[in-house]
Every structure is written in structure tokens, then in C-alpha cells.
Amino acid sequence: MPGVRESKKEATRARIAEAGLRLFLERGYGTTTLDDIAAAAGISRRTFFYYFRSKDDVLLAWHGAGALSSALPAAMLEQSPQQAPLRAARRCLLALASQYETDESRAMDTLMRSSPVLAARKDTTEIGMERHLTDAMSTLWPDPERRTELRLAAMMAIGTLRLALDDWRTDPSVAPLADHLERHFDALSQQLGPH
Amino acid sequence: MPGVRESKKEATRARIAEAGLRLFLERGYGTTTLDDIAAAAGISRRTFFYYFRSKDDVLLAWHGAGALSSALPAAMLEQSPQQAPLRAARRCLLALASQYETDESRAMDTLMRSSPVLAARKDTTEIGMERHLTDAMSTLWPDPERRTELRLAAMMAIGTLRLALDDWRTDPSVAPLADHLERHFDALSQQLGPH
DNA sequence: CAGGAAATCGCACTGAGTGTAACATTCCAA
DNA sequence: TTGGAATGTTACACTCAGTGCGATTTCCTG
Structure with a gap:
């Protein structure tokens, strides 16, 4: 068998x-x-x-098998649908952030920046995570009326992660990653304060 | 001369x-x-x-010379620093949306999807717009303390535009683009309602 | 007009990626 | 168990993007 x-x-x-x-x-x-x-x-x-x-598919395969692309949707499915989608995404990312904080990730990120084509495909992978996250969210909040809300929430969550990761990559003093990510999410929440 | x-x-x-x-x-x-x-x-x-x-630089050059990459930072510089950064970005994008709503843009987007490498570089270009927007914002709100706020605002604004454009590309009934974009921004504002 | 800098070109080369056809291995069913 | 069918492996020849180098032409400046 x-x-x-x-x-x-x-x-x-x-x-x-x-x-x-x-x-x-x-x-x-x-x-x-x-x-x-x-x-x-x-x-x-x-x-x-x-x-x-192709040659870069070897890199992309690693990225695709990485912690986030598989673990993030899984973690989302375990969230309670009582909370707001963005809140749930925030929880997931904070829980997974430590797994991403490895020397291997840093080495891979450096590698990805060694060629404009690779860097570009990395961006695409990250944007693709928005879709995966949105799909996972859709099973928790299946109401088609909320589809746009979910896509926006996924966009903000992944985008916030991306900005936090950018800092972590370039500034060695940014650690632990989870704390930095949380600060970013706090700053995000304050953006839309006064309606 | x-x-x-x-x-x-x-x-x-x-x-x-x-x-x-x-x-x-x-x-x-x-x-x-x-x-x-x-x-x-x-x-x-x-x-x-x-x-x-390279070959794809011909496409990228067109994209780089497009309405948004040059006009967006310029439009941002004319905004009032009294309003919130995200609000200002929203105004700029809504004002510029109609310029992007051309058959040429649609044809180029189709072209960009004909190869994974091209699509990837397009994503990079869009993410690069976040930087340009952030830089323009930095001259309006130079306080370094607000740097993270500006980056997040630019991320949300460009991300929202990206989602609206995705709909516009795939769904011919989405028109005019500006209205659709405004609906997305409204949905975005409601995301963080209950603090 | 002389001389240098910038633009143009040809040529030969490396390396990624593809088409094709042959050969080897594993699988499955009679 | 054996004889295909399906799948995996390879060599060969090819196209095309991109680079290095050197020669040649065109433009600018003193």
C-alpha cells in the first residue's frame, strides 16, 4: 500500500x-x-x-511548505466566530510569529532578495497568503455579504505581518518578533479610531 | 541646450x-x-x-510610468495634514481611480497575468507604491513617531485599491471603479468599529 | 578640428527551459 | 507469473534571454 x-x-x-x-x-x-x-x-x-x-520553484516550494502558508489557515479554523475576523487573524499571527523567528527564515529571506525575480515571487507568495487566509475565514463566517470584510481583514493582517517582518529583517534590535507585531497591530487598531 | x-x-x-x-x-x-x-x-x-x-522591464517601465506611481505621491503632497493619513490616502486614490479605468489598463493587466514572473513583478510594483506613498506622507507628517502609522496607512490604502482592482479586472459589472473603491474603503472603516 | 564620451553593433558564450524519442522501472490485471 | 500500460529517467538538440568584450560610429566640447 x-x-x-x-x-x-x-x-x-x-x-x-x-x-x-x-x-x-x-x-x-x-x-x-x-x-x-x-x-x-x-x-x-x-x-x-x-x-x-523552474529553478526558483525550488525556493518557492520551501516557502510554500513554510510555517505560515499551511499553519495559518489551520489556526484560523480553530478561532471562534464570535470575535471580529481581523481580531481572529491577529490572534493567529501572534501565536505563529515565534515559529517564523528562526535563523533559517532569515537566511531564506536574504536569499530571496538576491534576485529581483525571486523577491517578486516572494511578494506574490505573501499576497497568495491573503487568499488562503480569506478562504479559511470564509468557512467561519460563510455569509457572502461579509466577503469583502473578510478580504479586507486578511489584507490588513498579512500586510501588518509583512511590515513587522520587514523591520525584523533589517533591524536586528527588533526582537522578539511577536512583540513588534503586536505593536503594529495596536497601531493599526488606532488608525480608524474617529469615524 | x-x-x-x-x-x-x-x-x-x-x-x-x-x-x-x-x-x-x-x-x-x-x-x-x-x-x-x-x-x-x-x-x-x-x-x-x-x-x-530585461524583457519584462519593457512592461514594468509602462507600469512605472502609469498614472498611479507618479500621480499618487504628487496628489498626496497636496493633501491637508489636518486629516488622518489614511483619510488623505483615500481621497487621493478616489480622485485618481478614474484615470486608471481604461481599456489600456485592462489589456496590460491581462498581459501581466500571462506569465507567473510578470504577475509577480506586478505585485512587487504595487508593494513598491506603498513605499512611495509612505515617503510622500512623511513630508506631510514628518514626526518620526508616526512612521509606523504612515506605513500602515499606506499598506491599507494600496491594499484596498488592489482588492478593488481585482474585482474590476475580473467582474465586468463592477463599474465605475471609483464607486467600488469607495465601498471598499467604507467597509475598511467599519472593521475596527468596537474598540 | 581633435579628442573623449556616449551610443551602436557583432560575435561568441553561458545558462534556463522545452520537445522529442528512446529506455528503464513499477504497477496491475488476466 | 507475465505482459502490457503507466510512470520515471535520460540524452540530444534546440530556442531564447542575458552577458562580456571589443570594434565602430556618432555626438559633444574645448
């Missing part, structure tokens, strides 16, 4: 991703060729494209 | 951009080669790279 084929394929894919990430961190993204990765993973250059669409 | 060199250079660059955009719209981005563009612009393939860093 395990399926020899499936487990082999999974292992090969993991081996390629691992080799790619390691080489990217060692030599840099631009100076690592697909031939290098293929050789390190023990496959042919052509086979690389059987597993990954 | 006009400078033969400068005006020639400017004209050449414009000719390349024009040829590229036209070919992209006619044949699609992927099926247009740099040789095609160079031939249409009457230059050599090598000279293309003297004017543009």
Missing part, C-alpha cells in the same frame, strides 16, 4: 530540494546552475524539470 | 517600448522575442539591453 513509486518520487523531490537549497546558501542563487543541483541530487538535468517547473 | 543626444536617446527608448508593447499585445508576451522587438524598433538585439535591463 505504501507504493514504491510514490515514496521514491517523494524522496527524489526532497533530495533535489535539499541539494538546491544547500547550494543556494553555499554559493548563492545566481552562481548555482541546474547542472550543479542535478549532479548533487544524483539525477540528470532533464529530470530536474520533471520535479520542478 | 536641448541636446541632440538626449532627445535621440529618449526617442529610441520610447520606440523600443512602443514596439515591445505593441508586439506583446499582438502576439503575446511569450511568443515575442527580443529579436522581434529589436527589428521592429530598428535597433540591434544588443542595443536593446543598452536601454532595458
Whole structure:
């Protein structure tokens, strides 16, 4: 039942991703060729494209498998629908922030900035998280009338996280991340004070 | 004083951009080669790279020269510092929305979605507008204590615009854009109602 | 007009990504 | 168990984006 084929394929894919990430961190993204990765993973250059669409997909796959993109929607589903959506998103992000605060994340972020194309795709990934978050919210508050509200809440939550992460990336004195993120959310709440 | 060199250079660059955009719209981005563009612009393939860093820079240049990226900061500088930053940004965007509501914009957006790399760089451009907006805001409200407030306001304003534009792109019944955008801003204001 | 700077070009090269066809492995059903 | 069918793997040849370099032309300035 395990399926020899499936487990082999999974292992090969993991081996390629691992080799790619390691080489990217060692030599840099631009100076690592697909031939290098293929050789390190023990496959042919052509086979690389059987597993990954492109070179940057190796990076993106890591990002996509990261804590937030999977854990955030899951955490949202456990929230109470009694509270406001933005409040719920805030809770989730604060709970998950510490998981993101690793040296590995910092190294990956640095890597993502080494090429304009990579940086751009990272932005897209972050904006894609808005969708995932919105979808998760939709199961808690299924009323289609509130759809816009949910999209806006997700936009603000992810955007706030992004700004807090920007600081954390560039300023080493910003720590712990969760505290900084909370300050940002507080500042956000005050924005719309006087109606 | 006009400078033969400068005006020639400017004209050449414009000719390349024009040829590229036209070919992209006619044949699609992927099926247009740099040789095609160079031939249409009457230059050599090598000279293309003297004017543009890459193929997608032709698209990005158009986007960068678009209404918002230059007009938005300018409009912000004319706002009164008496109002709240987010309120000011809202006014600017509503005033500029109609300029963005063109068939050309729609065609360009479609083009940008024809390749994941292009779509990604478009997202980056939009996020970059947050910075431009924040910078413009900083001259109106120079207090460094309010820096975070300004960044959050810019994030919300651009994000709201992005969501409204997404609807406008996909749903032809969303018109005029300004009205739709205003509804989004209203929904945004209500998010943080009960403190 | 001389000389330098800026623009243009050709050529050869690297590297990403694709099409294709052949070959190997795993799976499933008779 | 065996004979395909489906899936995985590879080599080869190709297109195209982007770079390095050096030669040549065009423009500006003294």
C-alpha cells in the first residue's frame, strides 16, 4: 500500500530540494546552475524539470511548505466566530510569529532578495497568503455579504505581518518578533479610531 | 541646450517600448522575442539591453510610468495634514481611480497575468507604491513617531485599491471603479468599529 | 578640428527551459 | 507469473534571454 513509486518520487523531490537549497546558501542563487543541483541530487538535468517547473520553484516550494502558508489557515479554523475576523487573524499571527523567528527564515529571506525575480515571487507568495487566509475565514463566517470584510481583514493582517517582518529583517534590535507585531497591530487598531 | 543626444536617446527608448508593447499585445508576451522587438524598433538585439535591463522591464517601465506611481505621491503632497493619513490616502486614490479605468489598463493587466514572473513583478510594483506613498506622507507628517502609522496607512490604502482592482479586472459589472473603491474603503472603516 | 564620451553593433558564450524519442522501472490485471 | 500500460529517467538538440568584450560610429566640447 505504501507504493514504491510514490515514496521514491517523494524522496527524489526532497533530495533535489535539499541539494538546491544547500547550494543556494553555499554559493548563492545566481552562481548555482541546474547542472550543479542535478549532479548533487544524483539525477540528470532533464529530470530536474520533471520535479520542478523552474529553478526558483525550488525556493518557492520551501516557502510554500513554510510555517505560515499551511499553519495559518489551520489556526484560523480553530478561532471562534464570535470575535471580529481581523481580531481572529491577529490572534493567529501572534501565536505563529515565534515559529517564523528562526535563523533559517532569515537566511531564506536574504536569499530571496538576491534576485529581483525571486523577491517578486516572494511578494506574490505573501499576497497568495491573503487568499488562503480569506478562504479559511470564509468557512467561519460563510455569509457572502461579509466577503469583502473578510478580504479586507486578511489584507490588513498579512500586510501588518509583512511590515513587522520587514523591520525584523533589517533591524536586528527588533526582537522578539511577536512583540513588534503586536505593536503594529495596536497601531493599526488606532488608525480608524474617529469615524 | 536641448541636446541632440538626449532627445535621440529618449526617442529610441520610447520606440523600443512602443514596439515591445505593441508586439506583446499582438502576439503575446511569450511568443515575442527580443529579436522581434529589436527589428521592429530598428535597433540591434544588443542595443536593446543598452536601454532595458530585461524583457519584462519593457512592461514594468509602462507600469512605472502609469498614472498611479507618479500621480499618487504628487496628489498626496497636496493633501491637508489636518486629516488622518489614511483619510488623505483615500481621497487621493478616489480622485485618481478614474484615470486608471481604461481599456489600456485592462489589456496590460491581462498581459501581466500571462506569465507567473510578470504577475509577480506586478505585485512587487504595487508593494513598491506603498513605499512611495509612505515617503510622500512623511513630508506631510514628518514626526518620526508616526512612521509606523504612515506605513500602515499606506499598506491599507494600496491594499484596498488592489482588492478593488481585482474585482474590476475580473467582474465586468463592477463599474465605475471609483464607486467600488469607495465601498471598499467604507467597509475598511467599519472593521475596527468596537474598540 | 581633435579628442573623449556616449551610443551602436557583432560575435561568441553561458545558462534556463522545452520537445522529442528512446529506455528503464513499477504497477496491475488476466 | 507475465505482459502490457503507466510512470520515471535520460540524452540530444534546440530556442531564447542575458552577458562580456571589443570594434565602430556618432555626438559633444574645448
